[in-house]
Amino acid sequence: MAKVSLVWVATPGLEELDPAQVAQSAGMVLDKGGLLEAAVVTTSREQAPRQVLQRLVGLPVTWLELAAEVGGGPQPHRLARAAAAVSRAAGRAAKATLPPVYAPQPAQSVLVAGAGLSAVAAAWEAAALGHPVTLATPWEAAHQAGEDDDPEAVSLLAAQLPAQVETLPGCELTRLTGGAGGFQAWLSAAGETPQTFGAVFLAPPGELTVGCEVAGLDPELCRPVSELNPEEYEGPTDGWLHVAVMAGTAQAVPSYSFSAALEAALALARRPRVQVTLLFSEARVATPGGERLFRDCREAGVLLARVAPGGLTVRESGRELAWLDPLLGEELALAPAAMILAQQATAPRPAWLDNELIVKPWEELVPENPRLAGGRTSRTGFYLTGALRGTAPGPERRDEAASAAAAMQEVLGGRVVPMPAVRDAYCASCLTCVRTCPHGVPRYVEDHIRCAPAACVACGACAAECPAEAIAPPSWGNPEMFSGLEWGLGLAPEPKMVLFACSASGMPAVGSLSAEGHQWPAGLLIYPLVCAARMSQVLLLKALELGAKRVLVAGCHPGNCRSVSGNHKAMAKIAALQGDLAALGLPTDAVRFLPLAANQTRELAQEVARMAKEAQE
Secondary structure, three states: OOOEEEEOOOOOOOOOOOHHHHHHHOOOEEOOOOOOOEEEEOOOOOOOOHHHHHHOOOOOEEEOOHHHHHOOOOHHHHHHHHHHHHHHHHHHHHOOOOOOOOOOOOOOOEEEEEOOHHHHHHHHHHHHOOOOEEEEEOOOOOOOOOOOOOHHHHHHHHHOOOOOEEEEEOOOEEEEEOOOOOEEEEEHHHOOOOEEEOEEEEEOOOEEEOOOOOOOOOHHHEEEHHHOOHHHOOOOOOOOEEEEEEEOOOOOOOHHHHHHHHHHHHHHHOOOOEEEEEEEOOOOOOOOOHHHHHHHHHHOOOEEEEOOOOOOEEEHHHOEEEEEEOOOOEEEEEOOOEEEEOOEEEOOOOHHHHOOOOOOOHHHHOOOOHHHOOOEOOOOOEEEOHHHHOOOOOHHHHHHHHHHHHHHHHHHOOOOOOOOEEOOOOOOOOOHHHHHOOOOOEEEEOOEEEEOOOOOOOOOHHHHHOOOOOEEOOOOOHHHHHHHHHHHHHHOOOOOEEEEEEOOOHHHHHHHHHHOOOOOOOOEEEEEEOOHHHOOHHHHHHHHHOOOOEEEEEEEOOOOOOOOOHHHHHHHHHHHHHHHHHHHOOOOOOEEEEEEOOOOHHHHHHHHHHHHHHHHO
């Protein structure tokens, strides 16, 4: 076991703590500039001085945001909390896996497969960042536009492509394996020989289609928004012409589609004796001027009817519409003379993208998740842009390509990547890690698990699920995690408690509270995690075995996890474990999950206070 030294870096919140006292209380040696075997550093890697980073290259290191874990309170209380936090971090560092001396370097070449504005923009952005780019387009030239693109904009941008962009006309991506820094791509122009790329953009050409409205409408009455000419509509002199504008009656349409439907409704409402009814399941007005446009429609006399998704009934051979009005509590019916249908950008998915043996299911690859916006997918280094993503035609696609290229540069641009350590002697080739990892890091190659060089984010899902403990990001294996719990809880006073906190939600809330001087319970051991995906029942039981009276896991809200389902997996494991706690003579709520956002500090403080009160009873 390595001898761990405390490397003290002064940060806000540590001013009144004596480094020597903290080190002594934790049973460690305070670093004074000599040789080190392993280290705990009292700040994050990102905030560490360069000279500290240079000293620690190649050593087992635990980066500890000590001020966040200490919080406020009297000096003796803060010293005891600092000692427990440092000891917990030292336990991990003492058994940590050494960083690899020779790590494979990620490939820097970029593949853009597709056509139209999104593909050309992605190629331009990646090349502008210095990467050699291969633009594989199914068409004869890069300047050809998709049906929903502005041909002039595509042609102008294609003419500006840098020299390091190689265009392969008449070429398509037919298969993709691997992960960021080491994708293996099969191109139709290259036959059966795969090529290696660091990142891949998929942006097939698209078109505007109607796809979010109920079925069974009379086609003679229907017209898509893009083909609408309001001048053709005028009511009779002795009555009204009723027109239904349908903007997502089966399922919600994107905000740009909803805005286009609003513009159509407003233009029709300004025509003589035309009564417009706008039918929608969700008013998506999150576009520039969207809310104002919605108000303008209402002020112009447009009747706004919100229906439940799929709640619109079609009668009379598709000529009559009926729905339940939630305010009136009765059914309303309309027999319009015309129906104007909202459209959204779509593109056919390549067949290989639906092969779940090599690619995650679509719902996991591109979930409704704010952390995976801007062309990102759950598979690190793989970006879906344009019509395939449902992105609005026009400037939004340029912005999306720029955002995706920036994310790609962060992945390939030299950041420290926590390459998972695989112990081949323990591995049973069960492929659990391959199926579990949401980021496409491990894959099975020649009877071994091999990891992509730039894909891992250290979420720990592989370590939590591997039945043989054969794979884990450095310092996140069970031995290191158990050691950290044992050392930290060994110094925590009774009643002992553990807070496992996700780096995207729980830890920012912890840091905000501590910065405000919040006083944490003396016996609370805060254990930062990259993601709640690292939680396992074995880890939870270990915390209880070591004396913790209560264990709280603070992770992201459903739909917000960067690793897609890390929070769901943690919740499921906790729910399953609660059924066994009673048999062990423990309260069924001794282990709990708290869905949390980074700014929900009050909720975290209240839950910890409640947990501390229960632990004392």
